[in-house]
Amino acid sequence: xxxxxxxxxxxxxxxxxxxxxxxxxxxxxxxxxxxxxxxxxxxxxxxxxxxxxxxxxxxxxxxxxxxxxxxxxxxxxxxxxxxxxxxxxxxxxxxxxxxxxxxxxxxxxxxxxxxxxxxxxxxxxxxxxxxxxxxxxxxxxxxxxxxxxxxxxxxxxxxxxxxxxxxxxxxxxxxxxxxxxxxxxxxxxxxxxxxxxxxxxxxxxxxxxxxxxxxxxxxxxxxxxxxxxxxxxxx
Numbered sequence: 001x002x003x004x005x006x007x008x009x010x011x012x013x014x015x016x017x018x019x020x021x022x023x024x025x026x027x028x029x030x031x032x033x034x035x036x037x038x039x040x041x042x043x044x045x046x047x048x049x050x051x052x053x054x055x056x057x058x059x060x061x062x063x064x065x066x067x068x069x070x071x072x073x074x075x076x077x078x079x080x081x082x083x084x085x086x087x088x089x090x091x092x093x094x095x096x097x098x099x100x101x102x103x104x105x106x107x108x109x110x111x112x113x114x115x116x117x118x119x120x121x122x123x124x125x126x127x128x129x130x131x132x133x134x135x136x137x138x139x140x141x142x143x144x145x146x147x148x149x150x151x152x153x154x155x156x157x158x159x160x161x162x163x164x165x166x167x168x169x170x171x172x173x174x175x176x177x178x179x180x181x182x183x184x185x186x187x188x189x190x191x192x193x194x195x196x197x198x199x200x201x202x203x204x205x206x207x208x209x210x211x212x213x214x215x216x217x218x219x220x221x222x223x224x225x226x227x228x229x230x231x232x233x234x235x
Contacts, residue, residue, distance in 0.1 A: 006174040008096045011205040014089035017044030021158035031071040049197040059191045066159025079217040081129035083153030085184040108212045124148025142172040163190040178204040
């Protein structure tokens, strides 16, 4: 970039199974039997540094309950915005728009967006699905401090969750022209015994026609969420 910072402009995507489960997991059958192999959940080596998420004993049972009820409880099922860091590794691309004076992230999933403040805006005025993001550079690494995150988001489809005390510090480092190294340190003293970290590469889309497609999923979730309130004919 003209200011000497790495150029992160482009469309990026994680090529892993973190959205199914951040921790190492084997392939398992899906929850909708009629989908057969198409609905099965792929296995993956995990992206949690050290392998385990350090839940407090009181929170571990909640995680298990989330997993058992994930077919209806996962916020993704309901088309809620994914939050941070989950937006980064969902199976949809996202775009970074960078100039010397502004930084903006746009996500294909549900049209989610993040404006990255480049001057400290102070405490977040309220919690929101995508939180408040404050970015700065440490050498060639973009560091984004994320606060004010809504407690209803999950980290993955396996039910890994957090509270309203969640604090995420992201680090984006360009390792090669088309590989972006992503790290996120997660702090939440109400749920975890210590901070923990995930890391993964993000791949740049290099197709000539690469662009974000529209995935406005609200209409896909309406029957699931509100179908029971439909007035039946003759009633």
